[in-house]
Each structure stands twice: as structure tokens, then as C-alpha cells.
Amino acid sequence: MSAGPESLENIYEGYLDCLNRKDWQNLSQFVAVDVRHNGRPFGLSGYREMLEGDFRAIPDLRFHAELVVANPPMLGCRLVFDCTPVGELFGRPVNRRRVRFDEHVFYHFENGLIAEVWSIIDQAAIGRQLSGPEPA
């Protein structure tokens, strides 16, 4: 099976929609059973646990792709988050303040499924936004 850049973008759009619906039953339509994340052999179940944890920490989490570059079997994306984490995030006490931060992530697809992920989140941006007073 060989997907062009446009169909890979379509698959990725479906993946983000799956995350935003928290439709974990269908995650396997987009993520390989032996998926790796930043070098860690998470597998599908570990990957799902990571995402479920993300939504517990950030109940209003929403994945929004600002920029997508696809060239099969690779896809890169700039994700922009605008959300209110309930407690700590990356060790920083966010406590229901609204924060905006970006993630730059690359995916390697195999047979139309995400097989490997390399992600960097702009944690420093969150720290800068927490320098103000806490909300009342």
C-alpha cells in the first residue's frame, strides 16, 4: 500500500479527530500495535494510556494542527494547544490557568499506521506564562 501526501494528510486528520473525540476504541485504525514514542516502545496500549493521561491532566485538551508537511512515509506537524490544565503540567503548577503552547511532532507511517513518533513540546513557553499571578 502506498499513500500520497494528500491521503496521508487525510489519515492524519482522521487521527486527530479520533483523539479529540477520545474514541480510544478506534485508535488502532491509526496507530500500530508496536508504536514507538520518543524512542520508547510504548505499543498501542501504552500510547493510549499516555493520551488518556493527557486528557486527565488537561480536560479541555484539543489537538489542532496549524501546519502539516507530508511526504510519505513521513509526516510532520505543528500542533497548537490552548487549554487549562487542572494541576501540574510537565512539573509546573498550572492549576487551571489558561496556557498556550506548541508541539512539533514527526510521524513515521507503516502500512497507513503511525509506527514511530518523535515529539518536542515547548515546555519553556508554559513556564513563561506562569510567571504572572495565579487566578483568583
Next chain:
Amino acid sequence: MSAGPESLENIYEGYLDCLNRKDWQNLSQFVAVDVRHNGRPFGLSGYREMLEGDFRAIPDLRFHAELVVANPPMLGCRLVFDCTPVGELFGRPVNRRRVRFDEHVFYHFENGLIAEVWSIIDQAAIGRQLSGPEPA
């Protein structure tokens, strides 16, 4: 002018080679005069100053692309750094310790030149590596 994915990759390879040679005279062959970096209107001179500052902070700095995704007019890259910064880096006292960290960066090209850059550096990885003792 319209460049395909492969030629954009070739241009980018030339850009990284230009940086690694510190060939600032030829930077304008790759970077637009009104280039923007993470939303800041640096322009070519400000962009060059940023790079010269990077090399002052990290004399053995070397740009190595581990992963490139090109789909004109966009290109994404995972850069992997393995270097020994002389003093502070991102506010962290590195002091000639060897650190490895990654940068995920997206470029928008216009007329074959880098016109806009969105970059995230994995600063947290540097912090983790500095938790050990300083070198003698």
C-alpha cells in the same frame, strides 16, 4: 519558480552546510531578507546574529539533520545536536559539559529562500543531562 520535494531537500542540505561552514557571506542564498523566526521579524541580519551567537555559545556546534520531510513550499526537520556549550545554554549552566538535544523545526520557503521558521528546542533534555556532577 516551483521546486519539488527533492530539490527543496537539496536546497536545505546546502543551507545546513552553509551554517556548518559559518559561511555568513552566502547566507542570503538560503534565507530571505525579511525572514521571520518564531514570529519575530528578524530579517537576514538578525537571523545571522542569532546564528553567530549560537556558535559563540557552542563553538563545536554542528547542524545534523536526522529526519527531513519536504512538501513544497514547506519543509520540516529533526535536528540532532551533540556538543559542548562553553557557558550557559537556555539559562542552564552547561560549562563545557557534553550535551545532546534535538530541535524540531519547520520552514516556509518562498522563491527558494527560507521565509519563515518555527522552531522548538528540547531544552528539558539539557536540564536532565545537567543533573549529574560537573566535569573536573
